[in-house]
Amino acid sequence: MSLLLTMALYFSQFCLLLAMLCCGIRLIRGPAAQDRVLALDTLWMVAMLFILVLGISFGSVLYFEIALLIALIGFVSTLALAKFLLRGEVIE
Template structure:
């Protein structure tokens, strides 16, 4: 791996971790439930991106599968939380 790619991966991981920390602050302090759901959705997305960068770094396909699972669970949880906030129930 070239030095440029290694440096780019380190900077990218640091940016993702910083963004996750800021989203965690919004998750805890969010004034409304919609802000908290949006922060949780951002944390899911950043976690998936973090795993994809780690997959590139370590050249391991298992990280790609874990990122796919995080994407699927994140979408389902965001959709169910949005439906719950709109209607007050998840299952009709």
């Protein structure tokens, strides 16, 4: 790998870790439940991107499959939490 690509991967990992920290703080200190759901939604998205960057840096396909699973589980859980906050029940 070239030096420029390596430095870009390190920089993106640092930025994604910083974003995860900010989402974690909002998840803990959020004034309302909607803020916490939004922080959780953003947190799984950033975690998925972090795993994709790790997959690029290690050159392994396994990381991409893990990121796909995180995306699917995160999407379904966000829908369930939003429906619970809107109606008070998940299953009708």
